[in-house]
Amino acid sequence: MKQLTVISGKGGTGKTTITAAFASLAKNAIFADCDCDAPDLQLILKPEVLEKEEYIGSATAIREVDCSKCGKCREVCRFDAIDEEMRIIETKCEGCGACAFVCPEGAIEMKKRVTGTVYRSRTRFGPMIHAELRIGEEASGKLVSHVRKKAQELANDGDLIIIDGSPGIGCPVIASITGVDAVLVVAEPTVTGLYDMERVLKVAEHFGIPASVCINKHDINEEKTKEIETFCRTRGVPVLGKLPYDDVATKAMINGQTVIEYSNSELSRELKKVWEKVELFLRAGG
Amino acid sequence: MKIAVASGKGGTGKTTVAVNLALSLGNVQLLDCDVEEPDCQHFLDLNLEDVEVVKSFLPVIDAEKCNLCGRCAELCHWNAIVVTPQKATVFPELCHGCGLCARACPQGAISEKGKVIGKIQRGKSGEVEFYQGVLTVGEPLSPPVIRAVKKKAKEDRITIIDAPPGNACPAVATVEETDFCILVTEPTPFGLHDLKFSIRMVNELGVPHAVIVNRAGIGDNRVEDYCEREGIPILMSIPNDRKIAHLYSQGIPFVKKMPEWKDKFVMLYDKIIRIMEEVA
Structure with missing residues (x-):
């Protein structure tokens, strides 16, 4: 089994x-949508849900009985989740339990809470695990790890798990890349695209994950595309392809299809080339 | 506003x-x-200047005092400490810095050190x-x-x-x-x-x-x-x-x-x- 994360x-x-296009091209693949607070892959892969599970990933401190308001809980809380009236602010509570531990009156209880729903589904391209994080929940990293675990349980020896990651460099991203065989960073040729790519490549390096890059919409700024290529060359990060800007991407999305299914455009042809190189990169061990 | x-x-x-x-x-x-x-x-x-560092805390386990009772691992909400019969290990990338382990350790074997997790910069445009x-x-x-x-x-x-x-x-x-x-x-x-x-x-x-x-x-x-x-x-x-x-x-x-x-x-x-x- 191999694992690839797209970030x-x-x-x-x-x-x-791009992940959806890969779904069209990959053989023996399992798809894991790890962008749990904006899970969009399902809009293209249209999963048919086979199994649904509530995920309990967190807890909240609840003060159900009156207390003397001694303030010890507020003192130890590092997340500013207890106000001056010793009321617990749920959206700020991380569920660590320090308040409950120090409360001399035993007035605080830690209640487990459902933080998301995890689905095992089938799609026209293969099995898919996806999830939905409850609004505003922390523990998105934990949910990502859980989705990946479920995908691994389905995988056989020769299978590939393709993981759609989330933006950023924080907890869900780290959870989506630890232990994978390779990441593919989708970069765009803008000032911000370059800076953000550099940061996420550093995260991959930090955790020792082999990284590759694909430049999307390369023709919106050729100069920045060159800058990305130069940067990657100096860092020894392979650029596996350059994709043109094409509104077939949006049209395919509106149709609920992958770009490969929707049209035989230049974009589709380039996507196929990128996919072949991704397969080689994975086979070479990153 | x-x-x-x-x-x-x-x-x-x-x-x-x-x-x-x-x-x-x-x-x-x-x-x-x-x-x-x-x-x-x-x-x-902009001319950005650093104005502040943001710190979190990480537990440090004193192996001399630790008797591997596992209380810290049991309490940690993020599974950031694993205790085996041989040793207790902290996983920094999972730790949220809540400090509960240090507070709860019956042996007083856990202290905390600050770690920089980010910084604040200021500029004027x-x-x-x-x-x-x-x-x-x-x-x-x-x-x-x-x-x-x-x-x-x-x-x-x-x-x-x-x-x-x-x-x-x-x-x-x-x-x-x-x-x-x-x-x-x-x-x-x-x-x-x-x-x-x-x-x-x-x-x-x-x-x-x-x-x-x-x-x-x-x-x-x-x-x-x-x-x-x-x-x-x-x-x-x-x-x-x-x-x-x-x-x-x-x-x-x-x-x-x-x-x-x-x-x-x-x-x-x-x-x-x-x-x-x-x-x-």
């Missing part, structure tokens, strides 16, 4: 569109 | 809106709370006072850095806050306790899907909100139809214009080259004030 640093560079 | 600019989907134009709104209004504060990928800086002439948080690469936890940036907001000023994408804890930490939230989206199925999650988030937080449609014309009308049905005002539509996209790619705020948009952003602010008065 980007900057949002909206085309992770999901 | 704190106005957050947020979006469920990434790359819809939060930073574009936040920067162009700040530059159009002039005498305001601009806070970049997308501390994982702080991008406002690329659109402003014309009349705009700018702050940004920068999460240290490899650190998972952005909310403490976000909260530290938000503390720079002055009550008597208009403060525009650029939020991270998504609807999870970083977005909530940014949008909570603001006076208004602009939700930027694009008229595509992904844009609409993620907008619906964002609407639920702002409703749960009780923050008044409205929508800006960016790249108008690129997809279909479902975002507009949805907003009309739900009674959510659309404050502005920014067209899918190659010139705007090219200026963006170079790091140029489009109000600088297309000054007619400045008035539109000033009017946008007036609309927000009117909506807030209605809500009040």
